[in-house]
Amino acid sequence: MTLMQMVPLLMKKENNNEDYEPKVVSFGPYHHEKENLKLVEDFKPTAVQMFVGSDMNEVVFISAISGEIENAKSCYPREVTRRYTDIQFAQMMFRDACVILNYFGPDNDVEHSWKKAETINHHLGIAVYRSIRRDMYLLENQIPFRILEILVALRYPNTPKGSFVTNMEQHSFKMFFNDKKGKIEHAEPNDGLGKNPAHLLEIFRRVIVTGPTHDPIFRDNDGCCNVNDMLSNLEKGVGKCCNDDEKNEDMHGLYVFRSITDLKSKGINSKASGIKSLKGVRFSPTRFCRSAELKLPFMYVDMYTRVFFNNMIAYEFSPNSHIIDKSVTGYISFMKLLVVTKEDVKEMRENKILINSLGSDDDVVQVYKDLNTFEAEDSSNFWKVKQSIEKHYHSKIRTWMAEFRTTYFNNPWTIIALLASLFLLCLDIVQTYYAIHPAPNNPGDA
Template sequence: MPLMQMVPMLMKEENKEDYEPKVVSFGPYHHGNEKLKFVENFKPTAVQMFIGDMNEDVFIDAILREIENVKKCYLEEFTRRYTDIQFAHMMLRDACVILNYFGPKDIDKSYKAAETINNHLGIAVYNSIRRDMHLLENQIPFLILEMLVALRYNTPRHSFIKAMERDSFKMFFNGMIEHAEDKDDLGKNPAHLLEIFRRVIVTGPEHDPILRENEYGCCNVKDMLTRLENGCGKCCKDDENHEEWHGGQYVFRSVTDLKSKGIYSKASGIKSLKGVRFSPTRFCWSAELKLPFMYVDMYTRVFFKNMIAYEFSPNSLINNDKSVTSYVSFMKLLVVTEEDVKELRENKIIINCLGSDDDVVQVYKDLNTYEGGDTSYFWDVKEHIEHHYHSKIRTWMAEFRTTYFNNPWTIIALVASLFLLCLDIVQTYYSIHPPPN
């Protein structure tokens, strides 16, 4: 089975354009497409930009030595159209476009490469190259990129992988990789660039301790609430539908729905799609759902669709790991209306680069996970949300807080009412028990 998979036809039937390149082809699956001819004509220039004063034959000979292994990465019906030398030239040209756009070079050379590509192709085409690098069917073996970089810069393979991971992390999370020693998947041999992108956004801690013993302070409010819930459960039938959500069917829906139950969204600060956490507040009358920071821009829908297609691929190196699909499934539960997006945007969880909040809602609606997300992901978080969601005591506390403590005027009115009540009590007491003369 080849490493470079095709997108299943079922997925393509929904929206074929999200799986096909707009401006540039990488590899044989879309090579020769007429609408991509503009950038195809630029590829020889990209080769010269990358190799500099070196002889092109040096790079072609290196690729030819691995040509059989490289061809086996693709479906045979596409590779047999080309001779070995033709295929080697295709790999060199495609790789040089990628490495000029996204590869090892100092700041001055990086700026000069971007300026040269912009001058030849224009800013719109230049920006669309990044979009086309996200496509499952538009990949070349990472071995080719490593080989060319080793020949050009005389650098070890491991350092190149690390450099690509670092640059990818900066692209997705606008920062540097922290605690790289804890990220076990980093540094391993990737099949292609898309796998680099994926491992950067999903590598991270899957679970943290949800609660700690000292999290509630000196008085154990948790035990007190548990006793109250048990008492209310008997008289209010609080746990009547408890079994419904233990089977994996969750009642909670949307960020604003959770907020009405006292569960507030907050940025988790974990730079990974696995950075989803749930924690009660100190006095347990509300809770926080912590979510990782994420840009939503013109590439988001295409990126996640192709990531989901990659996770459904039968021969990928990720061993049926559905981390991205599970994250998207979870976010589809939370993002339902514009109010949900507004809440996440105001809490700096979503950075909306699309314009309107409704555009963000549409992005998540367009992402189909085919019910393929791993139910074990975020299981603890979902269980704690459901427990909080069904708690009558916590719901009443959330409603009380929203009614009386969400607006300064209602707080003033509540204090004034309590003050007047106290005066009435004092007046009533002294009318019954008048002080002696």
């Protein structure tokens, strides 16, 4: 089994320490027996009965966990586990796992799941019930996933091997992306889907970073003039006469663009990418009859968003996580560039990129300000997108095209006025031409 990570001390000092502390329930030994968690702690025996049912005995489950108690205890530092005897530790794992499995479980009976939710609400109240999910996001509030698998195998013996992991991934995907089917599409082999996770937080991370970093490159056949080659040639000429190449080289990697509204002023519009993954960030360059587009994945921002991402970043930074591709940290670093003012949030809301459950757009800005990525190196997931945006941002030709399009094609009246002006200009040209070169007289008209 894999070590259950702890939040690095630097992060606790730099960030809001409350984001790493459970509010209502402890899972595992790190926060066990804290006084403020007593309400749900007292409810755990009821959670056990809800999971076990009347036809099975608790002893069977505890015995199964006891058979792997050494592996389970090795997932935590010895100074933490030595406070418990083997049987105490097994009982703690059992009770905590039952709370999780009553919340996320392999039971596909909708009516039964609804009754379990009603029972929890009856004992704890709706506010505590919803806070349980918040506490499942915490890095220091995890138990080995193997414990959950042992209990599920005993409680549901007909469940196919490996289906529990898939079920949990689908359930989590449905929760994060509001996907009714819970079907995870476009997954890559290195996403790790279906493999044995260390804990529930790893499941959450898997489903939000599935899929390829970039779309395959196809020849543009959409019937619209793609003039990238022409623009590139023009940019080279403008760069030589304006010394843009030297300036761009000096600015390389600094990403001077600052927000969604700033990008819009440079002719880059934002829209939802339709890709249900944090890797679903795409950049489409300027075309003659279309502005450049920055496509971003859809995201809810609610009261637990900051807690979730702070713990995800801590997970990616923890020494024993073995995560090389820090996709979540890269996504947050990118969003911190884009979300600077409430106008940025408004633009993203109107383009259906963000749904703000906090009420105020200023609150959303504050969420992203409070997320600390500790100046981590840019993930390769977003490096190419940032480079493309930076290139567009510094391009005089593309900026002029954006200003021209905004000035003359922003609404029907400016288009009509432009066409009328062009029509009158053509008439003036024709009239001037015939004034200088009159048509010869026809002799038959004499």
